[in-house]
Amino acid sequence: MATFTLELVSPEQLLFSDEVEMAEIPAAEGYIGVLPGHAPMIVALKGGVIRIHKGGAITHRLFVAGGFAEITAERCTVLAEEAVPVADLSRDSAATRIAEAEAAYAEAAKGESVEAREAAMARLLAARARLEAASA
Structure with missing residues (x-):
């Protein structure tokens, strides 16, 4: 299955960087599913959970309190004001x-x-x- 690079960055650290199949991100207008080849855009984020899909399953769930995401066909970079694994x-x-x-x-x-x-x-x-x- 095709993949793209997902990076999740908070003010403190790089929290996640890997090749993934899909990411669901909480955009201000509603959740967006990001797949390889996605149209380029920059979106504001609202508080919510980023779900990361790899190998046909959700592998990570991270809460973000807000921020921005830059999406291109090959990459999605999330700049989060605050990010925490849901388990924490x-x-x-x-x-x-x-x-x-x-x-x-x-x-x-x-x-x-x-x-x-x-x-x-x-x-x-x-x-x-x-x-x-x-x-x-």
């Missing part, structure tokens, strides 16, 4: 992050800055996606 997620930690994000959103909603409200909402949505991933 904790429901308790995710619930704490939701509470913190809700408080930050409530504070941002009091102000006039649309950008601050949008950033706080993105943080809250990513925290909720983290809990969903930790619970799966």
